């Protein structure tokens with residue numbers, strides 16, 4: 001027994017001292033840990049909710065926000081959770097991660113998506129990587145500075161879409177900004193630069209960078225094979241063309257940029273007018289942008305509160321847009337929500353479209369004259385590549401939702417612009433070289449079908465990437481069913497519309 005032995009008692013007294021030392025040590029370590037945590041947390045700039053909302057209207061701010069969640073915050077939260085849990089085992093791990101909604105946080109794929117959006121904006125609007133890295137988008141300047149890892153990641157995204165010049169710009173920056181925090185090796189940047197230059201037919205530079213990669217990593221067999229390949233390509237090439245990025249731009253992208261203007265003769269034939277509607281005293285301010293096919297913009301056809309109503313009602317139903325039935329695609333990056341005419345205020349908006357176009361837009365439970373409103377939200381980088389709204393000859397009338405069976409094809413498209421867009425986001429028609437700038441509370445309208453019911457190939461159109469701000473639109477597709485007395489079949493397929 002301990003209490004009978006004086007020697008053992010003296011030993012215990014000594015041990016108590018150890019315990020105090022241990023407690024002090026524990027407290028000191030905890031204080032250090034908490035201080036480190038506090039320092040980490042304080043390094044992240046704090047935005048008010050208003051600032052945060054404004055931040056994501058800028059492509060760099062959007063990238064940065066996703067990076068914070070997918071990387072910075074995630075690391076911090078994980079550290080916080082595991083350490084707190086270790087210190088207080090009675091706190092439930094799953095409760096913390098539920099409170100923080102950790103599962104819903106953006107991940108690596110979202111970060112890649114944000115990086116790829118930057119590449120798309122850069123290509124479409126001719127932005128320089130050097131400006132973007134410093135936080136500059138047109139005249140808008142943010143606090144965000146991209147680090148070497150960001151530059152490397154964006155370079156890899158540019159590689160995926162074969163944007164070689166853009167890839168070379170970002171990889172050059174990744175190398176310039178390289179430091180201890182860089183998660184890639186120098187040889188990796190060099191081999192990426194070599195590839196980009198090879199694709200740009202700058203074979204001397206390609207060989208130079210491949211050589212540097214091999215010098216840094218002589219054991220890498222892949223690098224050595226690449227170098228040999230590039231050397232033989234260089235020998236086979238007798239000249240190196242100048243780099244001309246603009247040559248690769250499509251008409252669609254040039255229209256988005258505003259690099260193509262309408263021909264003078266076409267422009268002259270166009271005009272503005274007050275179009276009579278089905279309601280005697282009401283006229284609509286119409287600007288005709290193209291004659292055949294007729295493309296018009298109508299101004300002030302929806303009020304601010306109505307626009308807000310469509311957004312509010314559709315927003316709970318919003319999901320990532322799909323094309324056709326299934327897969328998420330690189331054709332279209334946006335969120336969509338469908339909205340029927342059940343609410344009287346919404347129905348009234350549908351009726352206004354009928355009054356102005358003279359077409360039938362009544363919603364019916366079968367063989368409907370029109371589709372529900374499709375409210376679409378594009379964030380920065382969001383877009384819709386060139387496509388037709390009409391289904392054309394392959395359309396199977398039995399496809400699609402029940403209420404639209406046998407409604408026929410999409411004879412016309414009416415699209416409200418529910419917001420102004422600070423930069424980018426025009427609707428463009430590459431075949432007729434028409435650009436429609438988004439103007440809040442206006443709507444664009446065109447016929448997708450010729451008079452004989454066949455798809456008009458000139459109606460191919462696209463939504464340009466949003467560069468700054470948010471773009472919200474509401475589509476109303478008007479079906480063939482019920483338009484017999486409203487848009488008569490022409491004597492020939494080219495009869496004009498009035």
Ligand SMILES: O=C(O)CCC(=O)C(=O)O
Pocket residue numbers: 376384389425426427428461462463464473475
């Ligand atoms: O957003 C745009 O400007 C075009 C949208 C569009 O074409 C569509 O949703 O079908």
Ligand SMILES: [Fe+2]
Pocket residue numbers: 387388389461
């Ligand atoms: Fe469309």
